[in-house]
Amino acid sequence: MGALTGFRVLDLSRILAGPWCSQILADLGAEVIKIEKPDHGDDTRIWGPPWLKNNHQQDTHESAYYLSANRGKHSVAIDLSTPEGQSIIKKLAEQSDVVIENYKAGSLKRYGLDYESLSQLNPRLVYCSITGFGQNGPRAQEPGYDFIVQGMGGMMSVTGERDDLPGGGPQKAGLAFADLTTGLYAAIAIQAALLSREKTGEGQYIDMALLDTQVASLSVLAMNYLTSGKVPGRFGNAHANIVPYQVFKAQEGEFIIACGNDLQFQALCQAVGLAKVAEDPRFLKNSGRVTHREELTTVLQAHFYTRPAKTWVDLIHAVKVPVGMINDLKQTLQEEQVLARDMVIQMPHTLREDYTSIGSPIKLSKTPVEYKKAPPCLGEDTDAILSQYLSSAEIEELKSKKVIQQR
Numbered sequence: 001m002g003a004l005t006g007f008r009v010l011d012l013s014r015i016l017a018g019p020w021c022s023q024i025l026a027d028l029g030a031e032v033i034k035i036e037k038p039d040h041g042d043d044t045r046i047w048g049p050p051w052l053k054n055n056h057q058q059d060t061h062e063s064a065y066y067l068s069a070n071r072g073k074h075s076v077a078i079d080l081s082t083p084e085g086q087s088i089i090k091k092l093a094e095q096s097d098v099v100i101e102n103y104k105a106g107s108l109k110r111y112g113l114d115y116e117s118l119s120q121l122n123p124r125l126v127y128c129s130i131t132g133f134g135q136n137g138p139r140a141q142e143p144g145y146d147f148i149v150q151g152m153g154g155m156m157s158v159t160g161e162r163d164d165l166p167g168g169g170p171q172k173a174g175l176a177f178a179d180l181t182t183g184l185y186a187a188i189a190i191q192a193a194l195l196s197r198e199k200t201g202e203g204q205y206i207d208m209a210l211l212d213t214q215v216a217s218l219s220v221l222a223m224n225y226l227t228s229g230k231v232p233g234r235f236g237n238a239h240a241n242i243v244p245y246q247v248f249k250a251q252e253g254e255f256i257i258a259c260g261n262d263l264q265f266q267a268l269c270q271a272v273g274l275a276k277v278a279e280d281p282r283f284l285k286n287s288g289r290v291t292h293r294e295e296l297t298t299v300l301q302a303h304f305y306t307r308p309a310k311t312w313v314d315l316i317h318a319v320k321v322p323v324g325m326i327n328d329l330k331q332t333l334q335e336e337q338v339l340a341r342d343m344v345i346q347m348p349h350t351l352r353e354d355y356t357s358i359g360s361p362i363k364l365s366k367t368p369v370e371y372k373k374a375p376p377c378l379g380e381d382t383d384a385i386l387s388q389y390l391s392s393a394e395i396e397e398l399k400s401k402k403v404i405q406q407r
Helices: 017-027 083-094 107-111 115-121 146-152 177-200 210-216 219-228 262-272 275-279 286-291 293-304 309-318 329-334 336-340 382-386 392-400
Strands: 008-011 031-036 051-053 059-063 073-078 098-101 126-131 205-209 245-249 254-258 323-325 344-347 355-358
Touching (some): 017 073, 017 126, 126 177, 146 210, 177 210, 309 323, 329 336
Antiparallel strands (some): 051 059
């Protein structure tokens, strides 16, 4: 039994932020019913290649992008634009604990599927809206995209190399950072609202915005600015407040040192044969190392060019200073520690018996995560879910009208 077993989530969202949130809830045991448009489904289903290969190693129509965020859900294909489809959604919402949606602000009101309408049917409903800019403010009606939000929200201004270095300039993160963190924050907010409901007996509305989450995630850098008045710049792979805390190139390969305090810096210098550097008055304290960042990193970088990265990593790791190689994705998923933590899992999929996926990082001692269902094909569960609310004749009639679809 999972921590959220017994809770039902009606997921009207698509793309990434909403599905990422509902996948977290599904991993924790919630029953998640994913509503998709007949014949089309979640937009990301066609965001390939790469595609899932079936048991015969042939490409399917299930994109890797879609698979990444939809584990553990039931797919029900319903046309929300029809009165019949709206009626079904209302029936599902009456018996759901949570609704998640990421339509443009206010657009579900015309279907009677907004919070105000559904909460009248189910006062205990927790309703979470995820948009680019929130439900109010001058940009509330605009669609939100992760890339745009990373730029507007300051993320790109502090990501990438300095302008005076090769390849310098603002960069977006390698992943959809704003989408993923909004999904995480939304999952936290939903669980908080469910806990509050235990005290009050009432649900509530949650307004989540990608831009809000991106700004909140600026964390230390935002406080650096608010405290000093100095706009943070880009440090590439270095740290704004700690030195050395960055990537170094070696004779072969690259590696990371994350030297968090003065004792670690002393141990680092001893381990790599630079004991005199640790005694330099400029570098005794982290504040001095930050002030004299260029001088110190120039000395370290010249030294590290003399031997392979693996050699340096072994020497530094032996004295318990944080250090690591830079892995590509293949190396990461073969990493001994990653495998030991069950972060690569296998489960049966409708189209492939040995379906492999990334596991959940949540490790609960008494209610562990359970992987009960692979990401569903479009409309895979329509009949099974709707048979709880409609007769066989009603289901067949709705299929004939193309209001619903069963795979």
